[in-house]
Amino acid sequence: MAINNQENSNNIVKLMINSEIHKYPKGIPLEEIAKDFQKQDSGLIVAALMNNQLKELFNKVEEDSEINFIDINSAIGSRIYQRSLVFVFIRSCMELFSGCNVSVEHSISKGLYCEVHYKRSIDENDVARIQERMEEIIAEDVAFVKNRIPVDEAKDIFRDYGQMGKVKLLKYREKPYINMYQCGWLKNYFYGYMVPSTGYLKAFKLKFYNPGIVIQLPRIELGGEIGPFQEHPKIFKVFRETENWGKILEIDHVASLNDLIVSRKEGEFIRIAEALHEKKIAEIADTITNHVLEKRVILIAGPTSSGKTTFAQRLMIQLKVNGLKPVSISLDDYFVDREKTPKDEYGEYDFESLYAIDLQSFNRDLIALLKGEEVELPQFNFHTGLREYNGKKLKIDKDQPLILEGIHALNDELTASINKDLKFKIYISALTQLNIDEHNRVPTTDTRLIRRIVRDYKYRSNDALRTLSLWDSVRRGEEKNIFPFQEDADVMFNSALFYELSLLKKSAEPLLRQVDPASPYFSEAKRLLKFLSYFVALENEVDIPRTSILREFIGGSAFH
Structure with a gap:
């Protein structure tokens, strides 16, 4: 519906679309313009960024603008x-x-x-x-x-x-x-x-x-197609379990949580939520203890910001309570020398690739340890990008669990040299069950993203913009390296806490407000701010135990 250049300039708007200037009648709805740019072989256009502000297609264009259309093949x-x-x-x-x-x-x-x-x-x-x-x-x-x-x-x-x-x-x-x-x-x-x-x-x-x-x-x-339905019975069971936890805590929607915080009754609620976590970790530790001679290798995996590090530490404590002496190995220390790291489709080092790990050396040491032999463990120098040997040695007894935590832990190719029967696999993720109301849910990925924004600022000197800019790449890595193996887990642990977004709100909001309106991630920051606006902030951290998974993100963890 582009118009002729000779029409009255007072009645037209100049629009920058796909790096070209197009002219349209002033007041035209975005939906009409979108029809000119909807291609048969591309995703359905459902919205637009107009001057970097997200707009619905019924909005009318009243002034010269830059427009980028949004289709269903975007988040x-x-x-x-x-x-x-x-x-x-x-x-x-x-x-x-x-x-x-x-x-x-x-x-x-x-x-x-x-x-x-x-x-x-x-x-x-x-x-x-x-x-x-x-x-x-x-x-x-x-x-x-x-x-x-x-x-x-x-x-x-x-x-x-x-x-x-x-x-x-x-x-x-x-x-x-x-x-x-x-x-x-x-x-x-x-x-x-x-x-x-x-x-x-x-x-x-x-x-x-x-x-x-x-x-x-x-x-x-x-590409906008509907894929085949895949059964996920273990994940579904965890969601149902979490729903039952919500009934125990008498929390169904965000308003119930807000009521607790406003009335200053959140203390007992937090203690119960944390106790449910501790009980679940203790149950997992009991299962491992009962099978420690058959399943000696404990593998822990999950997507980013799931709280894997804190979970692993708390699991080790519970195993020690059961009389075991667990030891852990860092997979990061088995990175190949940086110059040998595989590269992604953009020519950048792909540190999340399975082949960024020296699988041969790792499996050789793993077999030796399980045989009771003493092994000198490497240490990866992140400054030089080289794997070094500095005399750190390890030897384990046959009743000592060996804990391995990392994004590839559930992928059998990582531990290809040992029999599957020796492995006990744990999948951890923040599977949120608390919803805003009956029809507006709290997406699991949003919870993890907000966790990461807070953690990256506190511990990695990254602002919210940096975290948001990396998120798509992180999510692609999860889809490739983590989610395909989740149903292979022997047990699953849900690291979500019903109160966490109320707690993270006070740290996340100032960081999200710093995202520049001109940034391509401004609309995402704005969306997350609106999402957080439904929660009443939990200001007091005194009831949050130092062993809580949330301490991994807000600070004050007993394990740091």
């Missing part, structure tokens, strides 16, 4: 698509099962696990009916209409829907209004943007996953 676009599809899912469920309540629980197999709380259990036939109704709403191309309404009016709407998590959360809303979306008859509130209309949401599948439903979504790594 931002994927979230917008997912959020919009959830709205249609909720509406369909409420129409088919009058009086039901829908809860969006957590991610699984790159999809969203949801539950429909109704007077009877949901079955496969119900899921087929929901899918059919969603497809009808999508075919109708119903607009998502955004309106600003007073908070009290919003409370009344959610009270009528029986969505008390939203009602309770709104009492912590600082502004007197909220932006409410409407799709047909249903009004709802989400903490992010939407596509213009339901017609954008053609790609999805529903899968019955007893007792709930998984919404399968277009996947970035598959």
Whole structure:
């Protein structure tokens, strides 16, 4: 819809798109412009950055601007698509099962696990009916209409829907209004943007996953295609266990946590949450102790900012309580000399590659140790980039567990020289179960990202911008090196703590506010700030034990 150069300059805007100037009528919606740049073989455009500010496509362009379109093959676009599809899912469920309540629980197999709380259990036939109704709403191309309404009016709407998590959360809303979306008859509130209309949401599948439903979504790594559903029974079990912990702690949504902090009753809650962690670590230690002669090699892996280091130290303490004498080896000391490190597709050293480790030397020493031989261990000099031998020796008895912690620990290729029966594998991650309300979840990756922003500033002199700029690369490494092996674990440990975002808020917010508005990561910083705004800050750290996993990020750890 570009216009002729001869038209009145007062009625046109000049837009920089894809490094070229384009002219359009003043006041044109971004959605109309996007149609000119939507390619058949590229991802669906769902939003835009206008002068580095994230905008929904219904926004109109009133002045000369720089525009970068956002498609579903980006993290931002994927979230917008997912959020919009959830709205249609909720509406369909409420129409088919009058009086039901829908809860969006957590991610699984790159999809969203949801539950429909109704007077009877949901079955496969119900899921087929929901899918059919969603497809009808999508075919109708119903607009998502955004309106600003007073908070009290919003409370009344959610009270009528029986969505008390939203009602309770709104009492912590600082502004007197909220932006409410409407799709047909249903009004709802989400903490992010939407596509213009339901017609954008053609790609999805529903899968019955007893007792709930998984919404399968277009996947970035598959170019917007929907991949096959992969069973993750162990991860799913951990989420269910954490849900039960939430019931023990009487915490269902963020508002319940805020209530505790405002009323200054968080102390006992924190102690119970930490005790649940300690109990789980003790159970893992008991399992290892009971099989120490058969499974001598303890392998610990998990994605970044999971708290692996603190977990390993606490596990060693519990093993010592059981009368064992565990020893640990640092995989970092087996890095190849820096000049031999593999390089990634950008020509940079790939320190997260399995082959950045000298597998031959590591396995040779591992076999010798398990035979009871004395081994001289290397030490990697990070200043010179060379592996050195400085006389550090180790010998272990047959009843001493050997603990190895690192991103590749669950990959059998790392320990290819020893029998699988000798290995005890532990997967650790911060699998958040606490959600903002019934329909707005707390993504596990956001929790870990906020942990890392706080830790990197405190211990690595990295500002939030640096951490955000590295995050995509870190996530690619996890997808390649960690997540494919998670279901191979013998046990899983959830390092998330229900209160942690309230605690991390006071450290993370100032760092995120320092991200320059001109930065390409400004919209992500802004999103995280909005996310944190739902939490009341936990200012007092006195109740946080020095052995807590969170001390690895905020400081004051007994293990540093």
